[in-house]
Amino acid sequence: MNCPRAATLSSTISLFAASAVAQVQPSGFVEYDNLTYIGSRKEERVNGRNQGILQLDLRHQAAPAAEVFGSLEVRTDQADRARDRVFLDEAYINLYIGAFDVRLGKQIYAWGRADVFNPTDNLSSWDYSDILDIEDEKIGVLSARVEYYLGNWTVEGVLVPSFAPSVLPDTNSRWFPDLPDSLPNAGYAGQGDAYLNASHTYGEAVLPDDGIGSTQYAVRVSGSVRGWDFSLSWFDGYNDLPAVHRAILIDSTLTDAEVFIRQEYHRRQVIGADFATSFGRIGVRGEAAYYLTEDWNGVDPAVDDPYLQYAIGLDYTLKNVFADKDISLLLEWIQEVHVPDRGTTYTITDLTHVFRKSLFGKADFDVGEFAKLTFEGVWNTYAGDWWVRPGLDWSVADGVQLRVALDLLGGPNDSFFGSYRDNRRTQVRLKHSF
């Protein structure tokens, strides 16, 4: 009795599925990426990268006002099989309802108008497993976003029910900080040794609760008036980088110390603003954010005190510099200011506070029609450390890009880039987009 109905249902589903599949627009890329360190080899660390990535993006117009998107990444690294993964980068549905655009699902956010450093961009976390290679390394967060458009104004609200921390370098990574094998004996008074042998133990990271109280929120109002784009934003959520809490246990002979390290993610509120405009041929962009942290009174040395970060940048193109080719220049000044100032200090590898008084520069010089020489770098003026990356980007064929680059780092031992100066390396990356 049910057979004809079942057959009809089955064929209807098949037809619908076939129609849906036919309307899916696949795209993505295949990439080969090789990193070769030219600094000294480090035992028990991964001394290179030899990886391939397949990213498959599927977009489907499910209805005139509804669109589904998914992006899946498959990665394998022959130099470090621990990096092998199958990962859902994004998966969301877009709904277009009158003046409202709604996006629901796992998605990546990019707030802020500055080119290099975006202190207002706090919704998505990052994969920092390679600190110098964060291009396309943002991590999607499960969230709901609603945008309301009214003329030149946009109001955007975001709700993030779950927390996704940034990925930090593994202990076998060359970007995992070298932990000190000795500590000064603070209580040294002729007894024991002036320095203690140190060992380190990592405890379980303390993540925010799964409850509704851990929900993160953000609101942004953006506008464009007479050549100025700007926005004001508010974020109430978690720092995607952990505070490092340490407890030190010294043995009775005053020779050994065991350091217990606990990573904990703390809530903060961020008031942000940005702008972009141009004066003649100079583009000007700026962005600032004030971080209201959990440690307003500055009593916990492991938790950030309140601080302000800002970035202001210029871009300009020098015309016909050589053989009718142009050079595009970009400069950005990044600074961190403590308000109130309590003379806060940070560990040198604290990723939240790398850029405190820093100058970033980038220059692109076209060579021929399909290639450009690139140079980018940053100089932390407060510590004297630096990183530069000269490179060549070549469009080998339609949709095929080759990048050859060199990473150089330097500075004092007790500075961020200086502590990684042995990590100078070459990069060769071939990417075919389809």
Place this chain on the structure above:
Amino acid sequence: MDIPKVTFGFALLGLLNVSVWAQEPSGQAVMERHRAQDRTADESAMQTMTLVNSRGGERQRQLTYTTKTDADGERKMIVQFLAPADIAGTGFLSIEHSDRADNRWLYLPALRKTRRIAGSDKTDSFVGSEFTYEDLDSEKLELHRYTLTGSETVDDVDAWVIEAVATDPRRLAETGYSRRELWISKDHYVLIQAKYYDKSGGYSKLFRAGDLRQVPGSEKWRAYRMTMDDVRNGDRTVLEAADYRVNQGVPDRLFTERYLRRRR
């Protein structure tokens, strides 16, 4: 007896003058006819852009563009790239202003960001092509002086030759050219060739338009193939158009950051 001859002579001279005027209008008059032919309330097309370097290497891009021009001649334009895959989804939005610098934004899908770009730098290359933003601007008659310098046939099309020089101080500061020579077809007033001279007077680029056709359902004529040659380095950009549509009643909301990102 001589008086009638003289009178006849003057009369003949007068006729000749009228005849000469009829065949050789002023440069300004030709450009006004060109603008009337060229201007639409809105326009869209699909284009294949081929970048060719001096050694013959080629890269191809596919894009769609839509423009809308208001009563004051201020134009909005949105361009969206469809291929190749590494730049698909990139969008460009431009809103012209007569009293200040244009507004321009570039949407870069890889960065998920819309980036304002300097609106007064009209000499920048448009997405790596031999066309600059200035080349894509609508012709601003009130900002230039147009002088008819002759008449020539280009690819069997009879054309007026016009010299265009910017006279407006702001335009003079913005332009990358000291002058342009424009070939306007006599039959449909379409720009069929242009030579561009840089600020130091050197001949820098050659534009040529071909495959002239009337847009279906309209009075307008368009070139379905355009090339821009950089005569100094040998690089070339070829634009081949398809599916021109004019005066379709395109809504203003298309020319917003929202639609730049949405791609639909």
